[in-house]
Amino acid sequence: MDNSLRSYEKELNLEATELRLGLPGSDQKRSIVRTKKRSSPEACEELECMSKGNVNSNGSDVTSDHDQDNVEPPKKARVVGWPPIRSYRKNNLQQKKGQEGEGEGAGMYVKVSMAGAPYLRKIDLKFYKSYPELLKTLENMFKCTFGEYSEREGYNGSEYAPTYEDKDGDWMLVGDVPWNMFVSSCKRLRIMKGSEAKGLGCL
Amino acid sequence: MEESSAKAEQVLENVLETVLHFLTSRRDRNAASLVCKSWYRAEALTRSDLFIGNCYAVSPRRATGRFPCLRSLNIKGKPRFADFDLMPPDWGAHFSPWAEALAQSYPSSLRSLHLKRMSLTDGDLTLLSHSLPLFQDLLLTSSEGFTTAGLAALASNCALLRVLDLVECLVHVHDDVVDWISSFPDTHEHTRLESLVFDCVDCPVNFDALERLVARSPSLRRLRLNRYVSMAQLHRLMHRAPHLTHLGTGSFSASELDPEPDYASAFAASKSLVCLSGFREIWPEHLPAIFPACANLVSLNFSYADINADQLKSVIRHCHKLQTFWVLDSVCDEGLQAVAETCKDLRELRVFPVNAREEIEGPVSEVGFEAISRGCRKLQSILFFCQRMTNAAVVAMSNNCPDLVVFRLCIIGRYRPDAETQEPMDEGFGAIVMNCKKLTRLAVSGLLTDRAFGYIGTYGKLIRTLSVAFAGDTDLGLKYVLEGCPNLQKLEIRDSPFGDGALRSGLHHFYNMRFLWMSSCKLTRQACQEVAQTLPHLVLEVINSEEHKADDIGILYMYRSLDRPRDDAPKVVTILH
Numbered sequence: 001m002d003n004s005l006r007s008y009e010k011e012l013n014l015e016a017t018e019l020r021l022g023l024p025g026s027d028q029k030r031s032i033v034r035t036k037k038r039s040s041p042e043a044c045e046e047l048e049c050m051s052k053g054n055v056n057s058n059g060s061d062v063t064s065d066h067d068q069d070n071v072e073p074p075k076k077a078r079v080v081g082w083p084p085i086r087s088y089r090k091n092n093l094q095q096k097k098g099q100e101g102e103g104e105g106a107g108m109y110v111k112v113s114m115a116g117a118p119y120l121r122k123i124d125l126k127f128y129k130s131y132p133e134l135l136k137t138l139e140n141m142f143k144c145t146f147g148e149y150s151e152r153e154g155y156n157g158s159e160y161a162p163t164y165e166d167k168d169g170d171w172m173l174v175g176d177v178p179w180n181m182f183v184s185s186c187k188r189l190r191i192m193k194g195s196e197a198k199g200l201g202c203l
Numbered sequence: 204m205e206e207s208s209a210k211a212e213q214v215l216e217n218v219l220e221t222v223l224h225f226l227t228s229r230r231d232r233n234a235a236s237l238v239c240k241s242w243y244r245a246e247a248l249t250r251s252d253l254f255i256g257n258c259y260a261v262s263p264r265r266a267t268g269r270f271p272c273l274r275s276l277n278i279k280g281k282p283r284f285a286d287f288d289l290m291p292p293d294w295g296a297h298f299s300p301w302a303e304a305l306a307q308s309y310p311s312s313l314r315s316l317h318l319k320r321m322s323l324t325d326g327d328l329t330l331l332s333h334s335l336p337l338f339q340d341l342l343l344t345s346s347e348g349f350t351t352a353g354l355a356a357l358a359s360n361c362a363l364l365r366v367l368d369l370v371e372c373l374v375h376v377h378d379d380v381v382d383w384i385s386s387f388p389d390t391h392e393h394t395r396l397e398s399l400v401f402d403c404v405d406c407p408v409n410f411d412a413l414e415r416l417v418a419r420s421p422s423l424r425r426l427r428l429n430r431y432v433s434m435a436q437l438h439r440l441m442h443r444a445p446h447l448t449h450l451g452t453g454s455f456s457a458s459e460l461d462p463e464p465d466y467a468s469a470f471a472a473s474k475s476l477v478c479l480s481g482f483r484e485i486w487p488e489h490l491p492a493i494f495p496a497c498a499n500l501v502s503l504n505f506s507y508a509d510i511n512a513d514q515l516k517s518v519i520r521h522c523h524k525l526q527t528f529w530v531l532d533s534v535c536d537e538g539l540q541a542v543a544e545t546c547k548d549l550r551e552l553r554v555f556p557v558n559a560r561e562e563i564e565g566p567v568s569e570v571g572f573e574a575i576s577r578g579c580r581k582l583q584s585i586l587f588f589c590q591r592m593t594n595a596a597v598v599a600m601s602n603n604c605p606d607l608v609v610f611r612l613c614i615i616g617r618y619r620p621d622a623e624t625q626e627p628m629d630e631g632f633g634a635i636v637m638n639c640k641k642l643t644r645l646a647v648s649g650l651l652t653d654r655a656f657g658y659i660g661t662y663g664k665l666i667r668t669l670s671v672a673f674a675g676d677t678d679l680g681l682k683y684v685l686e687g688c689p690n691l692q693k694l695e696i697r698d699s700p701f702g703d704g705a706l707r708s709g710l711h712h713f714y715n716m717r718f719l720w721m722s723s724c725k726l727t728r729q730a731c732q733e734v735a736q737t738l739p740h741l742v743l744e745v746i747n748s749e750e751h752k753a754d755d756i757g758i759l760y761m762y763r764s765l766d767r768p769r770d771d772a773p774k775v776v777t778i779l780h
Contacts (some may be wrong), residue, residue, distance in 0.1 A: 081287030082672070083559050083588060083615045086345070088286075088403065089370045092483070092507055093531075093557065111488050122457070128573075171511070188488065 114142050114160075114191040125183050131175050138162055142191055149175045154197065161197035164189045173200045216245055223249040248272065251312075252632060255279065256717050258296055258321065259742065262766040263304035275315035275340075278307065283670075283721050284695055284758060285320060289722060289758065291746065293773045296320060298348075302327040304558065306334035315366075322346065328353035332360035339395070340366035341436035347373035351381040351406065358386035366554030368400040368425075376406040385412040391419070400424035402451050402481065407431040417443045424475075427451025430483035434466060441469040452481030455489055455508075466492035480504035480529075487514045497521030504529040506555050512537035520545050529553040532567040532588065538559035543578025551584040551609075561616040565590025569597075584609035591622040592649060597631030601638040610635050611646035617673040618648040627651055633658035636666075643690075646670035649653035656680035660687025671696040685712055695720040703730035710734065713741055718762040726756040728779075735779040736759075742768045745780040 112121045121141055128134040135146055147158030154173050155161040162174040168186040174182070174189070208623040223245055227233055229252070236246040251274040255261060258280045259584075267273075280296025298321045305313055313335050321343075328349055329721070332340060338361050351374065357367065387394065394416070408431060417423060423444050428437065433455030438484065441447070450473070457463055466489065470476070472563040476496045477686065485508040500522050505515070515538040522528075525546040530538070532554055542549070552575060554567060567589050575582070582604040592614050600607075612632075620627055628649035636642060636659050643665050647655065651674035659666070660683030667690050675681070681701035685708050694716065702725035715736070728745070735743045746758040766776045 001758075079617070079698075081284065081289045082617065083286050083556070083613055084284075084670075084672070085555065085559060085588075086371065087288060088287045088345070088373065089506070089555065090559075093509075 055139055075153050110164075110186055110188045112138065112141070112189040112191070114144075115193050115196065117142065124190075125186060130179055131182075135162060135174070138189070138191065144191065151176075154200070155194065157194075158189050159192050159194055162189060163197055163200055173197060211233075212241075216241060219245045220249050220713065227252070229254050240251070251275065253277070257762050257764075258301070259769050260717075260762060261483045263494060265766060267304045267308035269307070272307055272312050273316070274312055276313065277317040277319075278321060280321040280346075281320045282695065282718055283320075283693075284720055289697070291773055291775050294746075295769065295771055295773070296322050297771055298323040298327050300478075302330050306330050307691070310334055311337065314338060315342075317342040317344075318346050319344040320346060322348040323353070325349050325356065326352035329356040329360075332356045333363075334483035337682050342366060342370070343372050344370045345372065348375075350375045350379075351404065352379070352381045354383035354401075354404070354726050355381045355386040358383055359388070362388075363395055365395045365422075365549045366398040367396070368398055369403050370400060372403045374404045374494070376404065380406045382409045382412070384408050384416060387416050387636050387714060389415065393422075394420045395422060396420040398449075399421045399423065400425060400427040400451065400452075402427045402429045404429055405516070410436050414439060414443060420444075423447065425449035425478075426479060428453035430454045434489060435464065435588065438466055438469050441473055446475050447473055448475045449478040449502075450476055450481070452479065452483075454484040455482045456484045456486040457489075467495055471495035474499070476500070478502040478504075478527075482508035485510065487511075487600060490514055490518055493518065494521055498523065500525055502527035505534075506531055506553065509533050509557060511535070512541070516541045522546060523548070525549060527551040531555050531557050532565065533557045535566040536568055536571035539567060540574040540578075543574040546579060547581070549575075549579040549582055551585040551651060552579070554588060555586075556588040556615065559588070559615055561590070561619075563590055565615070566762070569595070570594040572596045573599050575591050575604040581606060586611040586613075586646075588613045588615060590615050591619070592628070592631070593623045594621045594628060594631035594634075595623070596780065597628070598634040601631075601634035605639060606641060607635070607639040609643050609644040610639065610642060611644070611670070612648055613646065616648040616649075618650045619648075627655070629655040629658065633662075636662040640665075642666060644668040647674060648672060649674075652676050653680040653683070656683045660684050663688050665690055667691065668693040669695070671699055673698045675699045675701060676738055678702055678708075682708040685709035691715075692717045694718075696722070696724060698723040702723055703727055706730055706734060710737060713738055713761070714763055716763070718760065720758070720760050722754070722758040724756070724759075726759055728754050728756060731756060731759060732779050740764060744772070745777045745779060746775055748775075 109122050109124050111166055112123055121138055123137065125134075128137070131149075139145055144160045145158055146155050146160060148160055163171050164174055164182070164186045165188050167197060171190075177185075219242065221234075223235065223473070226235065232246055232250055236243045244450055247269050248271065250270050251272060253266065253270055253273050253275070254277045255266065256279050258278050278301065281290060281294065284290065285294065299316065302323075305307050314337050316331070316338075323343070340356065351502065356466070357364065389412070396416075408429065410432070417426070417440050426440070426444060426447055427449070428451050430453055434438075434455060434457045438454070441450070457728075470493050473496060477499055479493065479496065479500060479502070482505060487510050490510070497518060498521055501524055503522060503525055509531060511533060512535045515534040519525075519538075519541050523545060526548050528542060528546065528549060528551070530553070537553070540660050542552075556565070568591045571573055571583055572587060572589070573591065576596070580603055583606050585607065585608075592612065597612065614628070621631075628647075629652055632647050632651070632655050636645070642663065645659070645663065645666055645668070647670070653676045656675055656679070659669070663669075666688050669684065669688070669691060678701055681696070682705050684694070685705070689712075691712065692715070701721065706721075706726060707730065709719070733744065735741060740763055742762055742764045744760045745756055746760070747755065748757055751757045772778060
């Protein structure tokens, strides 16, 4: 909570409108720099950009509280070897971050499971253009029927109903939201028994 | 008269040698070797396991000359900060001179080799595979320079190969990848393989050959696959090797669209599994497959698995026996709280950041940290990366977890104070050294003044390894440590304002240390020269980049050595004398 307050203050840019004694253009705070000399050029660059809530050797605060907002170094300046994470580990995580979903180019694979079936299937949502196409495929894949979809009653009357888990972790009935919204928020599909699916609806 | 006393001496020596055979601790052996010349000789003849903490502390010739009958050798090369790209890539720690010496001196005795942060070539591995017919165990950690060709040589030639463990190595896989798995002799005979760890060999493997290899390795207990092995393939391997104790799951994702086998039953059938790792490209929906194995798990490594709190909770609530747990901070404080609730036996925890940026809020904080301290009272070792921390939480851990031996806290934001009080983090780390009386390894971070180092010097009497970055105010900080910590062996400092006066205050102690690393501090060349002259058995390596003025010290890497300074240093390294 503290941090959001600080970032709000940053947005207001109170510093720019602050009334102070002193010549315009002189920013006293910026000249208070850590006295620790460092020999690496990148570090020196950061020193000039940073103004920090700092403690000198007497233990007292040199700058005002307001400076606490500017403790973080500028995002651009990066220090070699910091934080101390092995390049082996960094490379491995970067590889993963480069993959969206199942990593097969622009495919959007989602798992499809069915109540009672031991096997899971996977489909590429990007392959389909509309709900009818998707539902037909699912019906063929799992040898079941969904019946007619109505906004009010869902897939009432059929033994099975297609549902999906969205980005927020909620289970929704397939068809409740516009197709594009569905494709972008669907994490996985599950074919539930009609009775199970009754509890769902537009959440 | 003379003859009988010579005989008596011989008997005594025989007795001594027999007794010394039972002495395994290297500290005890080192002490025994100092008693007198005959004890020195007897100890040298009977030492079978040799540990060399710094490959440049002693020459291969001296080591092989003193110890004629080695069965196992453990050598460490580069200092740890080399892992973070702080050293030039060709700095050294070349294994070749050692390979040649070993091939010559121990053809009928050497069985086991463990190398850490060394630079090996395919030629080295090939030489070993041809020269050491009894060779069984190779463990390479954080090493580099070799390729799949070297692995193929080992596989082909080492008939007795029992352990081939490659941990976090950089294996060059871009040109001419060799199908090394197929190089294991493909006969109907069983292999002796007990452990095969290759998760860092980042290229596809011949799965059929791998499956056949596993099928004919009845002693195989540890298998860690790389990310090119899919879940379906993992399933087949687990079926072939149901007695595995340690499993690295490879990618833990499926790439086929076909129906998938029942993974959970494979995990249920592997009743001996105690250690799980891998999950290199995890599809979290597969997680329930490991549930049947969780109750037996002693060690779980999720540190490559980007999973959230709920996903972690579903697994961790089964893991009552867990003692070692590595994880990404993507599980958030909530995930850590779940760990604290279930894993009452936890000894080692490592929390790595998914996103190592300094200015973000971060998913883990003092909240999760303190929860761990309250729930996991037996904690001995912690490595914790975070973007925010408080002294109160660190103090709490110092009180809740008195058994801590290793405490490594990395607050990613440099100079970051206590997130609540804005105070320096001195009191927190002070409490750790004060209350954790068994502490031998400490890494500090956040905003720290000389006061923190005062605490370390006063209370950190057992500390052997200390890691410091962006901390301290004056020379006093380093002085407190060098004067106060008699057991200090390894000291690595970067970007801290410690200078010549501080360096001089350690003169009485430097011969007792394995190394001192100081980079981007305030040392001058002159002071370093003085130290080199005062202590002739110290090697002072200075590594400067072009921007450094001649008098500045970019990196000082200093270590004791029994032999002359090395002659294999690259141009950027200057050795002072």
